[in-house]
Each structure stands twice: as structure tokens, then as C-alpha cells.
Amino acid sequence: MTYCVGMMLDMGLVLMSDTRTNSGVDNISVFRKMFTWNVPGERVLTLLTAGNLASTQALVSQLEERMKAPDERDNIILKSPTMFQVATEIGRLLRTIVREQQDANGDKQRSRFSASIIVAGQIAGMEPRLFMIYPEGNFIEASGDTPFFQIGETKYGRPIILRAYDPAMRAEDAIKLLMVSFDSTLRANLSVGMPLDLQVIERDAFAVTHEQRVTFDDPYFQAISTSWSDALRSAFHSLPDYHFPEAGE
């Protein structure tokens, strides 16, 4: 499994992904699921990937291949004039890759090759944008009503984001929120694992403004993990107490 979150804030974009891939619980590896391309001062683009590793690696490799011929007309990353076109082209490429495997392997295996992608970034002269691309190649864009996307194991870490997210929050607070959300997920699902990749793309920087690999012995992550358990328990105890109704009530 996987857990990735892309968050749109007033200050820009904050992204986090885990790095565990598994084929059964007895076969786990560390693979990066966050990929960035940057033309300094002009555009920055980050992909978060979930799903079949062969499919997502094929996607990233094909994007990389095209980077080696930057003058090619079909260089999605460098040549697309808008983020919308980037998402459209990556969606098309993803669909082709997933379909090819599905067609080659028959009906029963369809879901095995599936993959989802979060695309985040900004191109000069335009706003930062955030998309989620489905294995079918179509996609949706984040908006004020739904300002963040999760892919992979989304459920355990969702309630805290729903409650604490605020578009005006600082990047530091968004990182704190993501750490909490990832901590809840890591505790509940073995197939989501450390280290985590973290990235901040500030509005109009056209570059990655902060990047970090959070390892299992990261003191801040450990502090969050410990204090969150205590804070949750205190929050729980602060709630009004239940009383059994009196007889006759």
C-alpha cells in the first residue's frame, strides 16, 4: 500500500508520501513515491504515486526519458503551457500504461495494475495547482471545498485533516498536520512505512522551497508521535461525561 497527501494552502503546496512497497507482508522494500522536475524560476512540478509499482515506475521512467530530449514536441513536463495540460498528458500516459498491462493479463487481473497520481506544481504567470489523476486517465482538481487529495491508504489519517486543515495555515503547521495524519496511518497499516518524503513548494517560488526525508529516528516525528497519543487521550478525557439516564427518565 501507500499513503500520499497533497495539500493546497494560501502559501502554496505541501506534499508528503511514504516509501513502502510490498508484495505480500514478507516482501517489503523502500521506493521513492515523490518525483520533482524544476525549471528554476519558470516551473516546478511534483508527482506523488500510489498503486502498482511497475505501472508508476513506467510512468516516471517515460517522463524521464522524454526529459533527455527536451526539444521534443511531446515533452510533457517541460513543454506543457499549463498545469491543466500537464495533468491531461500525464493522465493519458497513465491510462496507456495501465491498459497495456490489463489487456496483456486478462480480465481477472484488471485492478492489479491500477495506479493513481497526485500532480502538484506551478508554472510562471499562473496559480499553483493540485490534481488527482485516476487510473482511467481522467482527473479532478483541488478547490476551496476540497483543498487536499489523499491516495493509497486514505482512511486512518483523514479525520484529523478534515478537522484541522485551514487554508491560511503556515507551511510549518501543515507539516505538523501531515505528520499526525501519517503517524495514525503508520500505526494502523503495516504496508505504509517510514521513511517519509516531505516537500514544500511556496507560491511563486517556482522551486522546491523545502525538502526533507523523515526517517524513523527523526526527533520531530518521534515527538509528534508521542505527544499526539497523549494529546488525543487528554482531548478524549476533556469531553463531557456520559451519564446513564435515571430510572423513570
Place this chain on the structure above:
Amino acid sequence: MTYCVGMMLDMGLVLMSDTRTNSGVDNISVFRKMFTWNVPGERVLTLLTAGNLASTQALVSQLEERMKAPDERDNIILKSPTMFQVATEIGRLLRTIVREQQDANGDKQRSRFSASIIVAGQIAGMEPRLFMIYPEGNFIEASGDTPFFQIGETKYGRPIILRAYDPAMRAEDAIKLLMVSFDSTLRANLSVGMPLDLQVIERDAFAVTHEQRVTFDDPYFQAISTSWSDALRSAFHSLPDYHFPEAGE
């Protein structure tokens, strides 16, 4: 979908279930998923059901039918000498019901007829016990390491139970905890819905000691729902702040 939790505590058993069933989001109904049989002073038995409604209704109806002939040898509910045998017989009955539908409808529909059951109760002379029965008819029992079971939409409401559960907690606090867990689930999954059914079975009471249907306008549930959002946000803000590393760090 469904959300049910059965919790084993030092004081006895605390159980909660939602009541929503749906076949598509445009076809929802209210159905009870908590069923109790009681021989006062001798045994009390409660089932929580998740999965295909026709399968779980068939199970409960067959158990009820057998209650009408209480002298029959195969009256599972009244005649089984131990909770373990109750679980074994209910598992056998569930497997038969699920298999019958699966065999009649072919391979592609197998998962559609599946159902899971939580069985909780106590028989005189023995300890209170809590089991989770799989659609295959086999089952597991709660223990000190895993003192609660969830069935249905289990993920959203799990982190808070993992962190706040304590076997020594009072029934009132367990109810508070379940209300929080259900609130998180109700907010995230439309197919889990109010009203909720709540039951407390105190150790050695051999009866349901407290029972309540929690409706959407229940003042305590509303208070929990509101205060939990605030408490979570305060808990989040109480965590240590993230700081970007200084240059050169």
C-alpha cells in the same frame, strides 16, 4: 456499509452499531443490526451484524425460528452450554447461508453475499466472552491483546479506540469512546448512519443492563460531536511546532 464495535472491559461488554443499510447511495434504509436474546439470570447473548442484509436477516430469522421451538435439540441460542459453542454454531449457520447464495449466483458475485458477525455475551458460571465470526464460518475471540472487534467501515474510527481504550474504564467512558469513534466514521462515510444502538452488558448480570437508541438529535451525541472537533483542534495545536532547519544544518 455498516459500523459495529464490540468491546470487552473488566466491567463487562459494551456494544454499539449503526442502522444504515444501502444499495447504492440512492437507496438507504434503517435496519437494526443489534439482536439480543436473554434468559434472565442464566444467559445473555447479543449479535452485531455487518455485510449483506439478506444474509444477516436470514441468519437472525433462522435463530428466531428455532427460539419458537425451545425444546429442539438444535436451539443454538438457548441450548449451547458455552459461548464458544454459540459462536461455533452461529458460524456454521452463517457459512451455510452465505455459501447457498454464492453457489446459486456464481463465482463473480461471491463477495456480495458475505457477512460478518460479532457475538457477545455471558452464560452463568462462565466469563463474558466476545467473538468475531467471518463469512467462512470460522471465528476469533477477543483477548487482552485485542480486546475489541470492529466490523464494517472500521478504519476511520479505529485510531481513537487504539489510543484511548483501557480495560479498566467505566462503561460510561467506553460509551463516550464509542460515540467519538462513531462520530468520526459518520462524518467520513455516508453509508454509515444514525440512529445508533448502544448496549451495556455488565459482568454477571445475565441481562442487558443498559440499552439506548441514539438518535441524530440526541443531546449527548451532539455535545460529543461538537466538543470532539474543538478538542481535536486544541490537541493538534498543543503539539510541538515544526521548524524549518536553519541553513547549513
